[in-house]
Amino acid sequence: MTFSIVGRSDDGKAVGVAVASKFLGVGAAVPAALADVGAVATQSYANLAYRPQALALLGTGVSASAALAGLIAADDGPVSHRQAGIVGMTGPGATFTGADCHDWAGGAAGDGYAAQGNMLAGPSVIAGMEQTWLGSSGALPYRLLAALRAGDQAGGDRRGRQSAALLVVSPGRGYGGTSDVWVDLRVDDHVDPVAELGRLLTMHSLYFESPEPSSLIALTGPVAEEVRALLAAAGFGGEELEEELASWAGVENLEMRVVKGSIDPLVLTHLRAAG
Incomplete structure (x- = not known):
């Protein structure tokens, strides 16, 4: 019902999540991130407890894959319907897709990223996201958005479009240097939410970024x-x-x-x- 990417910047200082879905206010449910710790996306009959639990596990120094394994092992709900992706401040990201997630469902992960989705138009959604991520560079918010846009253009959620969100954290990158929340944008209900998210990110850069x-x-x-x-x-x-x-x-x-x-x-x- 959702597709997302969690990623880490090339310099290892920022982590974040970009997500889209045919679901009202997906940004209220799927993403979570903590500076100097990592980022997580929980979706498909999402267990929202995964968000604080994943960040707590990453905070102890375990890898993304170990944190994800811990979440799944401790979940007494319908794990076979769950889907999640995690990235820490070092090493590869990790993704999990339960065997009973609605088709098409799957994910891909590598050094500093994990992309996943369910009820998608097909595997090309994840492939497009991964290829775009690997072929891009620069500021993390724009890399995540580019990957999300690639998934959207490949068909995205096969039920249609409704909401999207972008959450990126990095020490001191928030407004006035007094927050670690670099970008926190949500499009809760829109006919073209990924495009609208891009418009908001452009505005965010104008109003909240310092000049080169x-x-x-x-x-x-x-x-x-x-x-x-x-x-x-x-x-x-x-x-x-x-x-x-x-x-x-x-x-x-x-x-x-x-x-x-x-x-x-x-x-x-x-x-x-x-x-």
Whole structure:
């Protein structure tokens, strides 16, 4: 009834889960992750206790496969209908598909990832997810989303589309550096949830990511004069340019992209569009 991928970043600092399903609010049930510990997806007659239990087991230093074996051994419910995937901070991921999961059902795992799904259009869903994951690089949220999109494009849940979610954690990567939750986005009920999740991730990057230092433009000369004029037109016409820019950015929820002495090109684009 669901397909998901749990993964770890190449630098070993981030872990997360991307999931989609013909199920209301799949993000409320399937994914869980804890910085410096690991990530888990529980689905198909999901046992939600797997989430804290998996993270607790990984926290003791056991491997993903050992943690998954422990979950299954301790489950007194319909294990043959369960499905789960786990990844830790090192080593290969692990996936489990019970013998009685609805067809098509299965999974694939390797170093730093595990993909799984049930009631799918066919094995090409998992194959597409795995191939896309292995062929990608870069920021973990976008790698997970790309793999999920590949599964969706291969047919995904054979019953149709309804919800999707993306959860990624990494030490200090949350808002203002005060949280480990890098990305936590949910599309609970939508005709094209994976596409909508992609739109939300783009917005998340704009509002909550810090700019790349190499992309910054010095806030001097003609650029400074343009920014001053645009801010004045927006009602921020004080003498201190950087203070006014920071105030405007705060109103626009772009405070994470304010850098002293410079302006982020995305902020400048946003300011120009507001003029």
